[in-house]
Amino acid sequence: MNDHNWLVEQFEAHRNHLQAVAYRMLGSRSEADDAVQESWIRLIRSNTSKVENMGGWLTTIISRVCLDMLRSRKSRREELAMAGAPEPVTGHQDGSNPEHEAVIADSVGLAMLVVLEKLNPAERIAFVLHDIFAVSFSEIAFIIGCNEPAARQLASRARRRVQGAESTSETAELQGKRELVDAFLAASRNGDFEKLLSILDPNVVLRNDSPFAPVANVPIVRGSDAVAKQANQFATRARSMELVLVNESVGVIAGHLEQPIFILEFTVVDGKITEIGMTADQVRLSGLDIAALKD
Template identity: 40%
Template sequence: MPEAHRTDPVSEAFESHRDRLRAIAYRVLGSHADAEDVVQEAWLRLSRQDSGTIDNLGGWLTTVVGRISLDVLRAGRARPQVALDDQLPEFTVMLHDAPVPEDLVTLGDSVGLALLTVLDALRPDERLAFVLHDVFAVPHGETARILGKSADATKMLTSRARKKVQVAQRPASGGHQQREVVQAFLAAAGNGQFERLLQLLHPEVKLTAHTPHGQFVTLGATEVATRAKTAGGAAQGHAATVNGRPGVISWSETGTPLALLAFTVTDGRITEITAVTDPAKLALINLPDPA
């Protein structure tokens, strides 16, 4: 930031809110690039506003960012697919042996790729209401003003959105059963059991791989099973919980992270896999130390 801006109290106040504003816009829009655009527009509007007329800067900025994000959604300009943004989903990772706090498996705290995908299925006003209230704890009254609705209508909107998200994200089987499916998949991959891999994969499974050469998406059980046969070494990793879902971390002998895998299991089959093997992106994830 230029020297002139650092001594500007309005700029300093805005910078103190920037991270939160960016986080709100990203969770609403699903795109880092769009989130940055929204935050920049909020700054431009603030710079044109008489700051003396703003009683609560944080609330004012949240309102502005919320309304701009809603306009972007309604105009269809957002890029909700994280894969198109070539950004790494946010991961909360714990080794399977460690206790997993209950809130890690609640929807409000699972703000990675799976949640963004589900939010994309909501109407724009439902998505904004859910993100503001359930993820960022913005009171219904403030959310209502942003949406231009009554507080009661906003409560109903948020409740409806929450139910839709919970239904979409509800595991079809318990965590133990899901992990058994993942372990069976890794064992089949390590043993080159192609037919067994096909049994464990949903026909429309999606594999998103973050590699040193870029991000690649593979669709379909046959294609994913073919790739999995060459990645059997992941079976030697340590079981982990990634955003409340089964995963695996593997390290080199020197303790350097080699790969992180995260799985979504529905009705006894794997429907989605996220694999991170890019050292630069692994370094950005707060991974636990090797067991």
């Protein structure tokens, strides 16, 4: 069997799964078909000689395709047909495609897909992959381009929305995080070392991104003292930094929304900042959902 025939065989073996994943993410049979086709194109253009788990690799590929499609849809402010209702699966199904039939027969069906339309792209990908297809958060973080705690937060927030429980608890959580990140930024601007120590967890981890030259040689900083010292080193730059929403959570931007230099994302546990993740790579920055933070 030549390489092309082997790829065809592998792809067809996973087609039903890919179709189910894409339909869940996109809510449209026609768009799901497009996503599957694009995944095939990416497969035949890739070097798969070192791929050990073809099913997992293809799930990653189609997830990224769907994420791109969702973000493109959002940027164009597209409306799905029927006032935003997802497109029902139609066609002549004979029961030979169990995963496809499961999409139709699922107890939540279109009702679930309508709720999913209210999620932002990153939330939707995280929720569908983890809660419906049991993909690990480490894999989801790799697909979305964030750290693992952020992937967990995305899925958790999406789950609350799907369950109809976002309301006041989520608003309070977002406000609490905003106050803490705002305090971090203010202390950085003022060179207030003691204030920084008071809001950082003693074991806080700062993950720098090498494309930002000043920290290229220090990929990871551990401990509140060390993290506070780095924050103090950039006090001048911090004066021009602002709070933003990053994947619907509070973060900090250096630069402008249209052309960020880097983004800082924060993980907060029990009222302390436990992790800060920097993204400076322009490709990964373009994949983040960044928006102005309203008062």
